[in-house]
Amino acid sequence: MSFARTLFVSASFVAIAACSPKDSQPTEDTTVIVAEEAEYVEQDEMEFMVPGEEREVVWDALTPEEARDxxxxxxxxxxxxxxxxxxxxxxxxxxxxxxxxxxxxxxxxxxxxxxxxxxxxxxxxxxxxxxxxxxxxxxxxxxxxxxxxxxxxxxxxxxxxxxxxxxxxxxxxxxxxxxxxxxxxxxxxxxxxxxxxxxxxxxxxxxxxxxxxxxxxxxxxxxxxxxxxxxxxxxxxxxxxxxxxxxxxxxxxxxxxxxxxxxxxIKFKKINNHIGVYAEDYILDASAEEFEDTPKMEKAIADLYGPYRWGRYDLIVLPPSFPFGGMENPRLSFMTPTLIAGDKSLTNVVAHELAHSWSGNLVTNSNWRDAWLNEGFTSYVENRTMEALYGEGRAVMERLLDKQSLMRDVEAAARPELTALKMPADLGHPDDAFSQVSYAGGMFFLKFLEERFGRDRFDEFLRAYFNEFAFKSITTEDFLTFFEDNLWADQPDAVTEAEINEWIYQPGFPDSIEKPQSEAFNKVDAQINAWMGGGDVDGLETSAWTTHEWLYFIAQLPESLTPEQMAALDERFQLSTSQNAEIANAWYLRAINAGYEPAFEPLDAFLMRVGRGKFIYRLYAALIENGRRDWAEEVYDRARPGYHPIAQRRIDDIFAQ
Missing domain, CATH: 2.60.40.1730 (tricorn interacting facor f3 domain)
Structure with missing residues (x-):
């Protein structure tokens, strides 16, 4: 198989050629890492380091010009x-x-x-x-x-x-x-x-x-x-x-x-001996309770892919203006308060940021064109973690919702090149690489490989991958070479070169992408059909629904929903005033599209208090697209001073476009 190896040889040739003149010979770049944390003793496998051990790490090789950031x-x-x-x-x-x-x-x-x-x-x-x-x-x-x-x-x-x-x-x-x-x-x-x-x-x-x-x-x-x-x-x-x-x-x-x-x-509350939560006092206890499964998440990932290598793992819940769900800063993930739902239904974000301790922080994309190496791997590990802790049913629901988001981002992409895992060379801004293409798209590519090679063998491969490239920055082509040598070579008929090419380099996603089937969501569909077929809103049985079922329900409601039907749902389930930010955001998007006026006052309050980009970018865009630009501008004028500068720039661009 020549696919990945050809790319690797080409890259190596460029690196050698770049340093061939006598005055451009590379010097040796090394540093010494010393294991300091007692938590390493608790790990079953010691293939990395033990406390007090020193290891010399060789810095990455010269970067070929075509891979330069x-x-x-x-x-x-x-x-x-x-x-x-x-x-x-x-x-x-x-x-x-x-x-x-x-x-x-x-x-x-x-x-x-x-x-x-x-x-x-x-x-x-x-x-x-x-x-x-x-x-x-x-x-x-x-x-x-x-x-x-x-x-x-x-x-x-x-x-x-x-x-x-x-x-x-x-x-x-x-x-x-x-x-x-x-x-x-x-x-x-x-x-x-x-x-x-x-x-x-x-x-x-x-x-x-x-x-x-x-x-x-x-x-x-x-x-x-x-x-x-x-x-x-x-x-x-x-x-x-x-x-x-x-x-x-x-x-x-x-x-x-x-x-x-x-x-x-900022105050601190311990969860276990090396995991805890920082937050303002008003939300500290609720945050620690919401995130109490974090030690179980760490163990689940370590059992699959090798020991956690950063010592402590703490989280800090930031003010509501934080523009992301989470940020995987090593030893201290930054988290949005919108995750504190009271039922652990949104803690997949914690699993995601923790998983970055392996994919992203430990093994890093060397170029934002390869952002899927950070986010796709992390989304895959996140989903495996949720399955290990909460069962296959929850993992499937989350993949199905992720696929819906992925297809929406593919359809909305400014140009086709932005829907390939390997981002184009003329990427205008790294922000363009952080869509569901890199997150969910990368996850579904790894899910495809898992299905073709078998879960046990693929887990073994990923464990070796994290070990091989620990504390290094790599490209897509580095991954493909390692994949060819350490997995594909053993099962050459599992995939074809054309299939790998299509997944990595071609716009959109191939037919081989997983088609998740959720029994829980099938039951939601049945209830929607019964209601839309003439049933009463009181006949909707939702007492056992999770956040995932609510998100699916709102997304599947027909566009033909009347204001009266929206009002009936809102009166029964108090959706416009939901304290679950994910559910509220999904409902506001439907309300904007439907012109459902009673939702706009609570939407105003939501936009004033929540700065998470995942929510507010789509809400402002939907308002503009549905003829509410003047209202959106008035709200934004009041809300803008409380938004993060990153969010301000992104929303300014939305209005400019």
Whole structure:
């Protein structure tokens, strides 16, 4: 079979050719990882590391030009950042962070005289290089600001310099940092800040090679007002005192988008000895109860795919303006409060963010064109986790709902190339790669492979995959080569080259995609048919329905539903005022399409208090598409100050289009 191997040989040739001149020979790039966490002792298998063990990790090879990340200015093939040491003060009055970033790097090609980093609206006052035992000022240039890429930051490197120190201040308009006033928090007494760096926003807080192709370790010292707690995606200092001076250490190499910081009136509640929840006090107990199955999720994934390799796993429930369901920052997943439904019905998002500890954080896409390697693998592991904990019925329901979302995103794609797993070379913004194509589409591709090769054999393959590429950044073609050598070669007739090509590189999805069948949803269909056939709304038996059945029910309601029928449903089930954000969002979309007026007042309140992009982007778009632009603009004018800058940009684009 020549498919994947041909791609691999081609990539290797480009890498060798790129460093063939005498002055461009790659230097060895290594770092040492030390296992520190006692939790490793509890794992059944020790193929990775035990506490106290040291292991040298070789940094990734030079990146072939065709696989280079186009969303970075950095010269990471010539000089690669290896470690970051932050010393920053949080200034809520000016809405800025200020201090220094010490940046260790290694030259990868001889003769490299500059280090090029990514920045966005950073105010740099001084740059020093450490050479021959002392810090000396060095020249730098800051390029013009691009709305997507930020600015190219070029630092002159004295001979023998292997570290620079940048003194700077962030911008109050930094897209990756949201500053909330006390009035925007639940407690109303203290301000709050949190970061969101995926995909291009680490550069808004620190000068860095802001690309998933580059993995770094980091230390940080964060100074805050003394009555606030700082937490980061790293090992915390252990004093627990609110002293306004916090230290952090991340000893595993991670891509820059996984650096994360939150500061606020935050409390902590333990779930077990290495898992817990941070949150504002008003939602802390409910969050810990909602997420109490997280240890079971960790065990389920570890049993399938090998030990959890990050030490602690905590979650933080952020204010409602957080624009995502969750963000997989290592050791500390950021979560939306819209998951706190009271019945654990939305905890698949917890399973998803935890699963990223294997797919995404441990093995990372080196280019946003390959985002399915992060999100598709994670969605697959998430679904397997839900099956292990709650049964096949729930896993099938979630896959069926995901497939509906996938087909909707395929139909709505701006162009066909955005419906292939491998995103096009002219991808305009990484945001375009984060549709259900990468998430559900990638999951269904892996489900296809599972069916063809058998679940047991496929699980064995995935376990080997996570081990092989641990703490590395890879491309689709790297995966395909490993797949060919370690799975396909053993069962050459299980799939054809044409089938793999169709799944990875062709727009849309092939007929071989799974067609999930849910017995629970079949019963929902029967009830809908009985009601629409002349039955009474009181005849709908919903007492045992889960959130999934409600979402399916609302999605399957016919477009011909009359306002009277909408009102009957709303009166019986209080859908317009549902406290389950998923159900409320699905109902509002139907209400907008149907022009059901009683839903608009609670919709207004929903848009004012919820900043999760999954909900608000579609709601604003639906309002515009259904002739409610003026109403939507009036609501958005009031709601916009409370939305995250990322959400503001996305909704501004929706109105502009």
């Amino acid at each position: 186009k969303f970075t200015y950095s010269n990471y093939n010539d000089a690669r950042v290896t470690h970051l040491n932050l010393d920053l003060t949080v200034d809520f009055d000016t809405k800025t962070l200020f201090g220094t970033a010490e940046i260790n790097f290694r030259k990868r090609t001889r003769g490299t005289a500059t280090l090029i980093l990514d920045t966005s609206k950073l105010d740099v006052s001084k740059v020093e290089a450490f050479t021959e035992g002392q810090w000396v000022e060095t020249d730098f240039t800051m390029g013009p600001h691009d709305p997507v890429m930020g600015s190219k930051f070029e630092v002159s490197l004295p001979d023998r310099a292997r570290k620079i120190r940048v003194t700077y201040r962030t911008s109050p308009e930094a897209e990756g940092i949201q500053w909330l006033s006390p009035e925007q928090t639940a407690g109303k007494e203290h301000p709050f800040l949190f970061t969101q760096f995926q995909a291009l926003n680490a550069r808004t807080m620190v000068p860095i090679q802001d690309t998933p192709a580059v993995r770094i370790t980091y230390d940080a010292r964060i100074r805050t007002p003394k009555d606030l707690l700082a937490v980061m995606s790293a090992r915390q200092d252990v004093s627990g005192d609110l002293d306004g001076d916090y230290s952090f250490k991340m000893t595993r190499p991670i891509p820059s988008y996984l650096i994360a910081l939150a500061v606020g009136d």
